[in-house]
Amino acid sequence: MNAKLNHADWKALAGEVRFETRAFIGNRFVDAAAGETFATINPATGETLARIASCDAADAEVAVRHARDAYERGDWSRLAPGRRKQLMLRLAELMEQHKNELALLDTLDMGKPVTSSLGDMAGAIGCIRYNAESIDKVYGEVAPTGEEALGLVLREPLGVVASIVPWNFPLMMTAWKIGPALAAGNSVILKPSEKSPLSALRLAQLVQEAGFPEGVFQVLPGFGHTAGKALALSMDVDCLSFTGSTGVGKQLMQYAGQSNLKRVYLECGGKSPNIVFADCKDLDAVASNAAAAIFHNQGEVCIAGSRLLVENSIREEFVERVLAHAETMQPGDPLNPDSFMGAIVDETQYKRILDYIRQGVEEGAHLRTGGEAVSPIEGGLFVAPTVFDGVTDQMTIGREEIFGPVLAVFGFDTEEEALRLANDSDYGLAAGLWSQDIDRIMRVSRRLQSGQVFVNNWAGGDMTVPFGGVKQSGNGRDKSHHSLEEYSELKTVWMALSPASR
Template identity: 50%
Template structure:
């Protein structure tokens, strides 16, 4: 496959692009005190994009100290709702102004199609900023039912310094899910982007300063997870860690909380989400599209990916054939080509992980019916084609473990009870979906499915107004909605004796 010839305007934008590299600490763009850097590799072609500041423990301490000082002197916390709104709205305006640059940085950094970055990820991040700017004065306290000689009330107060550790699959969008509500509640934030995807977070830190956010209120510390992330989680002066990522890292963060100051921890740890298609599905074409895109969107690197497809026996063969056709039609290509629908995996390591899972599924007897190969090797990047396995058993690795890549496992069921049993047979509980024309069956299923998000006759059919988070080993705590604001606050009760 030849390299894609990019449009002239994209070539010109690439030539002018200067990827950010410096940390944002206490209002300044700085290098690590040690001068340490790391190679930021683009999965598009395997080439180094730039050298990025690798924050060490002392740099993290400096960022936390700046965030603490900013919180304690009230330079942001004590501003009124109108002033906070103005800054956050200005930040959203600046993100919108630089949306093309943000999309290009995101696509280069993680390999996602530029059309998805520009039309989905960046607009959603901007909308999140605006939504929490508008919501920040909608958080009310309450007045207690006190005796006549006492006034009792409860108020929400910001926690203090929030450490936000965000993943590489939706770098800016996930950052805004944490940064926007934390800032809206008056906290200071130290943001640690994944080392695979530092660029849009660094750009966000610079834009926040331009928007008028006081120095120290938002700090961005790029670096390795085992160094910068660990130092942030062990800090005695961080009040909360908000994390999206893997289960093993989530467990480590809870250990770090216990070893340090018992800081709060909010975890979103992925899933093994089932999509259930009953024979009475009202729209099999829509379900087939959702089954394919539900797992292959963003190269399968989605925590809610519908990686288990459960289909009722009478329609399974015909339905699976249509899902395969949809997947075959997805254009795999250069992420910077506007017509590409399916880009590169984020790193060589993640690509090899997906290929290992494919090899394991082959060895365990699942029937591969599509894909399974590395493609576009001549481009130098990390590409795995959409892959589907049929006849997957519940005890096989592909049904148990999160691949976080473009691999779908298909299982067949014969009854509603069997579908629910198979769907819930997982340690995860992030998302689940079902397709049926029977309202009673839909409502029964929604109640029986053990997942934080349940979609009926659709997939990923929700937005910023609804809480996002999981059950079981998918973690705890919620992003999105007004519930996220409460996550970044303490509830204080005050009782005044009247004399």
């Protein structure tokens, strides 16, 4: 099943795939307590794929109870690190065996190109493996005391972790959240987006097959204002990890304050600047990267390079090159491995993107390409790659996160002006800069108000480096050993020692 597939193969597989539609609670697949369901729709065709169990507060309460019982029993929290490692590696093996199916589920659910989904699967599997291998390599500390005492610093799991994940990278974001939380010994309740629940429910089947103890991992499909809110307000959830909009992130922090002061880790919105200096190397390659930085995944990317800042001396030539590359990145059938862009996730987001485009035109930005809906598949939700030039920091499209294939181009004359434009944002998730001047690279990297800076690349990195933002882009970090630290608690043990006999 893992052989390279062509367009016809993917279409055939899509006709054969079966969907799990029930919640996974207490190691069983069950309907929602109230019997409610919601439709998950293929945005490339408008077809209803399945009706999914719509969980609410009653289901959340049951799931939290199972998670707490599992934690207290120690089935996972006190399981030998080597055994936890084996089970997580087994899960990664099963994900590898079913990676085509998992990729297909994400493509059908949210419209992303299947080639992109396969890349996500590689990232998700790598994340589970990385965290599994980390389990028996994280040590506590011995404090530097005198002979009269022994000071130990232990790392313990937090308890029950609720992970609320977005729809744009459904399974990869899931892995980023649950990987370190499980590795640290916590019980995890996953609330997938109602726009993309299918791969999470398939993952639950693989967790069950891998032999995880009951209650250690559960999946609660449903809406944010029902299932998500209930988890955030629960007095028995110890940690809430969220990726999504800044507005929802703020609301979740309020819920934490209204309940038990649970830890809240947020990865929220972005309006990332991508700065191109005139001394950059290979202008065409940089332009290709700049186009991909915004049009990959239909622009539905938290770190999308949506603000392109170009030094004015090369701006005209550079924008022409970006336009040429944008022309090659048109949306197509998500099941075609050759499609660079797919469908917009749902009608709400589709209309939102088109509204922003209209607003850009009304506010005086120069529409250079795109700006309209296209129809590679009848009934689908597709938007052409769109480029606005002459954008200012007062325009809405230059300040607000659109989450679609819309690029806003700014010009600048000096390094200071570039920094002012880049940092003039509520967000600080990612930033990029292109230059051959190492002194400039170091100066600008240090002064950019961003959780991550990509130099002469966009979106580079692997599991060894943390991912997250500053300002209203959030406060947590996914990936690397730093994420393991977030899902564990420090405990100090101070042992008084009897004085040595003399």
